[in-house]
Amino acid sequence: xxxxxxxxxxxxxxxxxxxxxxxxxxxxxxxxxxxxxxxxxxxxxxxxxxxxxxxxxxxxxxxxxxxxxxxxxxxxxxxxxxxxxxxxxxxxxxxxxxxxxxxxxxxxxxxxxxxxxxxxxxxxxxxxxxxxxxxxxxxxxxxxxxxxxxxxxxxxxxxxxxxxxxxxxxxxxxxxxxxxxxxxxxxxxxxxxxxxxxxxxxxxxxxxxxxxxxxxxxxxxxxxxxxxxxxxxxxxxxxxxxxxxxxxxxxxxxxxxxxxxxxxxxxxxxxxxxxxxxxxxxxxxxxxxxxxxxxxxxxxxxxxxxxxxxxxxxxxxxxxxxxxxx
Ligand code: SAM
Numbered sequence: 001x002x003x004x005x006x007x008x009x010x011x012x013x014x015x016x017x018x019x020x021x022x023x024x025x026x027x028x029x030x031x032x033x034x035x036x037x038x039x040x041x042x043x044x045x046x047x048x049x050x051x052x053x054x055x056x057x058x059x060x061x062x063x064x065x066x067x068x069x070x071x072x073x074x075x076x077x078x079x080x081x082x083x084x085x086x087x088x089x090x091x092x093x094x095x096x097x098x099x100x101x102x103x104x105x106x107x108x109x110x111x112x113x114x115x116x117x118x119x120x121x122x123x124x125x126x127x128x129x130x131x132x133x134x135x136x137x138x139x140x141x142x143x144x145x146x147x148x149x150x151x152x153x154x155x156x157x158x159x160x161x162x163x164x165x166x167x168x169x170x171x172x173x174x175x176x177x178x179x180x181x182x183x184x185x186x187x188x189x190x191x192x193x194x195x196x197x198x199x200x201x202x203x204x205x206x207x208x209x210x211x212x213x214x215x216x217x218x219x220x221x222x223x224x225x226x227x228x229x230x231x232x233x234x235x236x237x238x239x240x241x242x243x244x245x246x247x248x249x250x251x252x253x254x255x256x257x258x259x260x261x262x263x264x265x266x267x268x269x270x271x272x273x274x275x276x277x278x279x280x281x282x283x284x285x286x287x288x289x290x291x292x293x294x295x296x297x298x299x300x301x302x303x304x305x306x307x308x309x310x311x312x313x314x315x316x317x318x319x320x321x322x323x324x325x326x
Contacts, residue, residue, distance in 0.1 A: 016325030018068035024132040097139035161201035175239030192320030204245035226256035252305035269309035
């Protein structure tokens with residue numbers, strides 16, 4: 001079993017399989033995109049599978065495939081199929097939903113049950129303004145298909161002053177009728193510009209207060225180990241709502257996440273700037289044992305929280321979430 005130096009069990013990998021995306025969300029990257037990596041600077045599918053297999057030996061129980069937009073990299077479904085053969089490993093996917101609908105039957109057949117869908121607005125025009133693409137209808141339709149097909153659906157919405165704060169209540173209202181989780185996330189400085197949001201107007205407390213002001217008393221739900229969202233059940237609703245203090249970083253104490261970026265950098269915290277170039281290491285021809293030992297060493301030197309990790313960075317935060325994986 002892989003533990004960090006603070007006694008946290010490292011059982012969950014977030015694996016970014018590409019840095020490319022088919023949306024241009026303004027809080028994530030500039031309008032003309034980021035400087036995408038050439039294909040050979042990305043981990044290959046074989047390299048990624050090997051890394052997952054070694055972490056599986058070390059007790060990995062869950063892998064979430066992210067990006068960029070994972071569904072735009074060719075070979076993704078074959079890769080998911082290989083991952084789904086690792087018995088006892090929960091394979092999950094995070095997507096913006098644009099290309100999702102046609103893959104739903106195959107995802108279902110592979111036993112992939114948990115899908116995170118990023119959706120910041122239920123208004124077509126605001127969706128367009130935020131993502132700089134006119135794809136609301138296809139994303140909404142994919143969400144409905146996932147619900148009909150009984151997937152465990154989590155909607156993730158980043159809350160931004162004057163951009164989609166009017167969407168908080170309508171998004172939360174989805175949980176009245178549907179057994180899904182709608183989670184509101186604090187905006188983080190990972191927007192590819194080197195400049196964070198001027199002031200975080202919507203922190204997790206303000207978001208929760210806003211929900212309570214509208215829906216009244218909302219009992220807090222029990223949290224599973226490693227849970228980042230503070231979840232509430234609105235009485236009588238089928239689903240639940242959550243707030244994620246991604247910038248305030250209140251949940252680091254139970255963080256069980258290992259992160260691997262599309263270019264093969266290991267991150268022991270979302271806020272570090274990459275602690276090890278695993279791709280270069282693997283390409284030297286190292287053994288499986290050496291890969292496992294590397295993870296043991298890296299997580300034996302993990303900062304205690306996201307503030308310490310940020311302090312240890314060599315430079316300011318100027319990367320985009322699309323290359324980190326979120
Ligand atoms: N393309 C996939 C998707 O849309 O879910 C996976 C990658 S995307 C980078 C992962 C998540 O990061 C999305 O929910 C997105 O909204 C979130 N994200 C991107 N930039 C962010 C920022 N600056 N602050 C907070 N969340 C951000």
